[in-house]
Amino acid sequence: MSDYDVIVVGCGPAGLMACGELAKRGVRVLGVDKKPQLDRNIRTVSGYCFLDQPFNHEVIRTEPNGSKTLLHYTENNFTVEYPDHMQGVYHTYMFSDTGKYWQASTTKKPLYHIFDANKCFQARYSWAAKKGAEFLTETLVHNVTQTDQEVTITARTRGKDRTLTCRKLIAADGLSSRIARKTGANAGRQxxxxxxxxxxxxxxxxxxxxxxxxxxxxxxxxxxxxxxxxxxxxxxxxxxxxxxxxxxxxxxxxxxxxxxxxxxxxxxxxxxxxxxxxxxxxxxxxISPMITPYKGNILFVGDSAAFGECLYQSATMAGYMGAVCTQTELEGKKGFEEYTRLWARYFEWVTDSKRMADYLKRTMFTRFFSIREIDFLFDLSRKYPIVMEEAEATPYDYATMLLQSFQAMDEVPQEMKDRMQEIIEADMSSIAMVIGKNQEA
Ligand SMILES: Cc1cc2nc3c(=O)[nH]c(=O)nc-3n(C[C@H](O)[C@H](O)[C@H](O)COP(=O)(O)OP(=O)(O)OC[C@H]3O[C@@H](n4cnc5c(N)ncnc54)[C@H](O)[C@@H]3O)c2cc1C
Incomplete structure (x- = not known):
């Protein structure tokens, strides 16, 4: 008999959610992480999230609850708690080389909300532990093997190795996943x-x-x-x-x-x-996302299988979906195939290379214009302030919002408008060429 039904490697937003949800469903689950503390964030995070609007085909509805906020995932039908109120942000700026700037503001609905990552970790970890998930901290998983029946991990805690077995493994070990490298699951990713x-x-x-x-x-x-x-x-x-x-x-x-x-x-x-x-x-x-995010008895959830980042909110969603589908798989049904369908359905960049490109355009659009052109555009934006009731300012829609605001200005020459349209429509192959030049520089 395996040591656990499920081992979850990595207890970030995806892994903690998967651990808690599996434990809630009565599955014997162990979460393993190299970090010493699971109720604390140690990695850089900008701290924004997109609520009360569609994002990755999910709408998270906020409900203030005393000093806390309930976050209802309306498509997936589950709720998590954020232990504070959510603060909205209504302004966004860009400052050029010469000090000129562009500003867009919303009046009714915030562009996005901000959160404290430590509070997310505290809430999710204490919930998962209360549901009965076990955890092993300060433990690096450095090898993984599998048979048809089970998965074996080799894990090192303070210099000492041990092996643990499980029927199914969830790899939630984030970007540059070691489990993906060890199992060959990155083959075909660009x-x-x-x-x-x-x-x-x-x-x-x-x-x-x-x-x-x-x-x-x-x-x-x-x-x-x-x-x-x-x-x-x-x-x-x-x-x-x-x-x-x-x-x-x-x-x-x-x-x-x-x-x-x-x-x-x-x-x-x-x-x-x-x-x-x-x-x-x-x-x-x-790197490009996994199209099929599983290999044998191992399911890859969250950033381990993603292009760039799922963000906390969607890594949490992936952790939830991963838990539900792993339980199905434990019952002898095709849960991992179901997860693969959900993965492609919610995360557009799995099937649409333009969505990968869209994610990068905000920081890259300046490369398509000279300093003089940018100053000209930013001056115009001071003349015609961009104030909207609400706007789609997710990482995927931001550049389109920005460029369309310029395209709407009469003074912008048609040639520049056409260039903007090319950027709006550019897919990953065009953007990858610009990144390539950047990395060579
Ligand atoms: C600079 C930056 C800014 C960001 N800003 C935002 C933002 O504003 N809003 C937002 O929502 N998201 C943001 N993100 C993205 C967000 O952090 C990720 O999308 C999210 O954390 C992914 O969750 P995850 O659980 O899939 O992976 P991770 O959060 O990466 O968790 C992986 C976990 O696995 C553990 N681990 C890895 N390898 C092993 C191993 N071999 N053995 C044991 N444990 C292991 C790690 O310690 C970690 O705890 C940002 C990311 C970066 C880099």
Whole structure:
């Protein structure tokens, strides 16, 4: 008999949800993670989410519940709790090399909400543990083998190896999944790029603009270094922000970029009295998604099978769907095939290469225009402020929203409008060429 019905490798948003849901259904489940604490986030996260609007074919409806918020997944029919209220953000900006900026604002519905990742982990971990899931922390799973009947993992806890067996394994070990590499499940996936990000979370930032996210680009902002920086509102207060770099390897580039930006760059005065309250980093790998996210008795859920990122909200959804389908599989039915259908149905980039490209266009669109053209566009946007009741500003729809706002302006020459249309329609093969150039630079 196997040690567990199911072992879940990786207890991020997808893995914790899968552990809790399986335990709730009476399945003997063990969650394994290399992290020492499962109720804490240690990895960079911008902290935005898209609620009360369709996102990855799910609509998460918010319901305030005292000091908490219930998040109802209306398509998948389950609810999770966020232990605080959800703060909406109504403004978004881009600042160019020359200090000109573009702003879009909504009046009724926020562009997105922000969350504290630590609070997500606390809520999901304590719920899963209460439901009866077991956990093994500080444990790296470094090998996996399988037969028709069971899966065996080799796991190292504080220098000591042990093997554990299960009937089904859920690999929720995130981007650059080791389980995917070990089992050959990455065969056929296309690698696009890898890059580091470094984050400072700061309080006491004196930003003179209405609270919103700001993308800074252009070498002048970073003392000639290549890269970009995203400054996002943090739930730690109106003067709190997360500053996240989009830079190239080695990772030290991210740290240099942040230091220059906050201490010497054109906006350094915003940070004169600011304090760093947290620092984190992550290595982001872009590879095409798995089309069939399972191999034998192993199911890949969340970022381990994804293009870029599922985001917390959809990794949680994937964890839930993974648990339901794994239970079906344990009953001897074709649960993993059902998960494969759901995977393609909810995550559009599984079957549509344009959706992969859309995810990257926000930070890449500037490469298609000269500095003078961008200044011209940003000046126009000051003349015709972009104020909408609501807007689709998800990572997939943001660039289209931005470019269409320019296309609607009479002063923009037709040739530029046509170029914008080409960007809107570009699929991953065109965008991959631009990334390729970037990685060579
Ligand atoms: C810079 C950055 C900004 C982001 N911003 C946002 C945002 O604003 N909003 C949002 O919703 N999402 C954001 N994301 C994406 C989000 O973090 C992921 O989509 C989400 O965490 C995926 O969840 P997951 O459970 O699939 O994987 P992960 O969260 O990556 O969890 C994987 C887990 O597996 C563990 N693990 C890995 N390998 C092993 C192993 N061999 N043995 C044991 N344990 C292992 C890890 O310790 C980790 O706990 C961001 C990501 C990055 C990098």
């Amino acid at each position: 690698f696009f790029a890898k890059g580091p990000t470094m984050e400072y979370e700061m309080v006491g930032v004196e930003c003179p603009y209405d609270v919103g996210d700001i993308l800074f680009f252009g070498k002048k902002n970073f003392g000639g270094m290549q890269g970009a920086l995203l400054m996002l509102p943090s739930p730690h207060g109106p003067d709190a922000f997360r500053l996240e770099t989009i830079s190239m390897l080695p990772a030290s580039n991210g740290a240099r970029l942040l230091e220059y930006f906050t201490q010497q760059g054109p906006y350094a005065h915003w940070f004169k009295h600011a304090e760093i309250i947290d620092m984190s980093g992550a290595l982001v790998e872009l």
